[in-house]
Amino acid sequence: MQHLHVNNRGDKLLLPHCKGHEKVMAETADSKKEEPDYKRLHSFPLIRHTDMPEEMRVEAMELCVTACEKFTTNNESAAKMIKESMDKKFGSSWHVVIGEGFGFEITHEVKNLLYMFFGGSLAVCVWKCS
């Protein structure tokens, strides 16, 4: 959310005619009003990239949602839960990354990757590679 603010301001500052400080303030106020709204709106799981077959995808997504809702404050245990359940259901060597900001480059077995956003601020990457 902080990033968002920075983003908004930065954009505005680039425009030459927007010099008034008040105006910028007003904008931020507006966006603050919107905040709770979009937070509510952005709570659904959003699959960003996947090559899983339909059934597997649905199951993995539901699992991620359950895990993230169960451990809202502890990403590590959420990841652990997802990894262990996936290992049980689809065979071993699953890897899970959960976080608010990270970059990654991974090698995965085809048809075994799910990269999704959840809850407006979490990114979950689940893949299999044995």
Add this chain to the structure above:
Amino acid sequence: MPAQQKATNAKPKRMSVAPVKPAKATSKRKDDDDGTEFGDGTDDWMQGKALVKPPDQLDLTEAELKEEFTRILTANNPHAPQNIVRYSFKERAYKPISSVEQLAVHFVLEGNLLHQDSDEARRQKAKQGVAEEKAPVESTIAEADEEKPETPAGGEEPAEGEAEPEEGGAEERAESAEMKGAGRDQKLTNQFNFSERASQTLNNPLRNRECQTEPPPRSNFSATANQWEIYDAYVEELQKQEKSKEKQKVLPTKKEEDRGKKKAALAETQSDDITKVSKVAKIIERMVNQNTFDDIAQDFKYFEDASDEFREQEGTLLPLWKFQYDKAKRLAVTALCWNPKYKDIFAVSLGSYDFTKQGHGMLLLYSLKNSTFPEYSFPTLSGIMCLDIHPRLTYLVAVGFYDGCVAVYNLQEGTNPAYKSTAKSGKHTDPVWQVKWQKDDMDNNHNFFSVSSDGRVVSWTLVKNELVFTDVIKLSIEGAVTEDPEGLHLPTMACGTSFDFHKQVDYLFLVGTEEGKIHKCSKAYSSQFLETYSAHNMAVDSVRWNHFHPKVFISCSSDWTVKIWDHTISTPMFTFDLNSAVGDVAWSPYSSTVFAAVTADGKVHVFDLSVNKYEAICQQPVVAKKKTKLTHIEFNPIYPIIIIGDDRGYVTSFKLSPNLRKKPKEKKGQEVPKGPEVEIAKMEKLLSLLREPGNGS
């Protein structure tokens, strides 16, 4: 030992003899089998045993033989030295040795058998509980045998060496007898020097086989997750969702349409899949047909009726392929037309001439290469009464229907006509009896003419997607324009049944009518005839200009006659009565004087006026069933064949025999003039013969 020795000795002997004698045998009978040779070898050996005699043997008399010589055999070795001395340390002098060693060892063999009477053997027997009965008898014989071979070799053998081998020999004898008689008794072994012999078969070589499975395919993926990307993704997704919601609200029907389109597309692709093999299937079908109807194809190409030479004028028709199509079985052939470009293809229109039995119709295109199935077929709701193939664009086929419509089929497109007249666009009100393509008009639009029972001759022009009509002429019955008492003017229409356009004069054409009249018309005058011939007493079924002579045309009618006309003269030049309703008549494309007509009694009549002016040179029934009526005939423009359609939907092709396409005999060294001029002259000559008396009268 001796027994064994004998056995072993005997073997080498036999071996040494065998190579000599069989060698002779083989030289004598090289052709014989190996098996027989082997048998002979054994026989030779048997004889040799009886008859061998040393070459230097003395011949002795009976008395000499009976003379006895007494020899005392001692156990002394004659070669042993008698004067061996040894140094005696006791007496300090050399002393001769009293006893000289008399033993000479010739052969030693250690046995692994033991005598059955020995203690050891008894013990083993007792262990196994074997009772031996035969042995004593056998062993005595064996011992008797042994004596002979033993004496020369083993005479001075020491006692210690003797004991074992002797036992072994007896044992072996007994053993062998036992093997023969009693069967399988375990061999008795002695415990000292028994050695077991074993051999090992070759082991199969070991092989290694390895394989490795391919690892499951992998791929790389990289992305960055941070707050603004997550936010952007969500925003984008929400926008998308909104849009799709709007779409769903606005156009719920459009989706269904899309689905319909998709289905159609699917269907199309599926049909495409089938069309992929269609070409191959067509080739195969044609090959099969070619094989099945090989004799017909050969006839078509090569057969010339040799008997024609022995007939003076008459010729024959040789039936070739018969074309039929199951779906067109009950329909009558209403028109035939050869494709001007592909000489093996012709079109057939099917409908019904019976007023009470009108129904569906069909347009078929056959190839001579495939007589069993049409190349194209177009079923129609109304019967087709006529057709014509465009002379240049041979994929355009104009047809006329019984319901008065005309249509143009494009063979390159689907099964529906590319153009069709409607009630709005001036269709005929009665059956269309003939259609004919014309030259393209000034705007390069294709156009054709049609004639119908409603008395109109209409020109149809293909403009973009529709047919534009122009009435060329309305046929009225001359002098039949009656005036009612009330003064109403009601022109009575004549019913056109056939027409033909002049080959050279563009505007000139003839129209035959149901009343039996033939009108000579011009495209320029829409209300007036140039001339009217009172040709027939019944409907004119066909009228055609001669291919060569510009003045001559022919007409035929249901009144049993065929008439040939000079269009400048109002009376027929020739009249032929065929004794049955004439369905169609056609000029031949190769001669100005040859024409053929088909009649309702199933006969084909071929005339050559230059040969016989009064009778047909060929008159041949060509149908299987008597009731079948022939309806149409058409000459192939190149090959000497005709196709004939009947009212059962069959089309039959015939080859004209040489007499029917006779040309003036060629004389050696003299070129026979050819070409249309000759043909015109030929016709002209005939006509001039007739004109003069006509003019005189």
